[in-house]
Amino acid sequence: MLTFDIALRLATAALAEGAHRGANPLTVAVLDAGGHQVVLHRQDGCGIVRPQIAIGKAWGALGLGFSSRGIAAATQRFPEFFNALAVASEGRTIPAPGGVLLRAPGEGIVGAIGVSGDSSDVDEACAIAAARAVSLEPEPATPAV
Template identity: 45%
Template sequence: MLGIDAARVIITEALKAGAAAGMKPLSVVVLDQGGHVLAFERSDGASPGRFEIARAKAHGAVMLGMGGRAQMARAEAQGYFMAALSGVFEGRILPVPGGVLVRDASGAVVGAVGVTGDTSDNDAIAAEAGIRAAGLQPEA
């Protein structure tokens, strides 16, 4: 189970990783395995629309069982499929890096993290750092 304490660690450490790497201001959301928001934080200077972007990245990961990189590859190979899924999920998926599955020690999906604000690849790097800091396994 992914709880509020782990979510707070993920957010804190993802933001630290972004700042240490000189990334633009990030926004980080943590969802549980049902796609419900556990926690969200936006760095000073991050644009206000970032919550929806971060949530869509994480929501796609947890609902589809694949991280943003895998979703992007699927969108490139089968754009019609991802477009249809966007309709199914009322636009709440964004198939790009920065949506990262969270797995526990047994490999079970316990939630997802969405990060936005820099390049999608850098967003994923920050998310992965936060997840590892919480003692969990990222799957981007």
């Protein structure tokens, strides 16, 4: 189960990783397995749409069962499906890296974290580092950068 305490620690760890990397201001959304927002942190200086992007990255990963990096790749192969998905999800799915599934050993998927604010690769790296910091298994397991 993804508790509020774990979600808060995830968001804090993602922001710390962003600071370590010298990232632009970040927004971090943590959703439980049902897609409900548990925590949203938005650093000073983030654009006004960053919360929706972070949530959309995490929500899309949960909805399709694979990372938003995987979603981004699949949109290239199946554009008609993802056009329909955009309508079906009311635009809530963001097909860009930065949405990472979170697995607890022996429990399966417990939620997802979405990060937005820097390049998608940096966003994803911050999300993966956060998952590892709280002993959850991220998908994808390793960042692209």
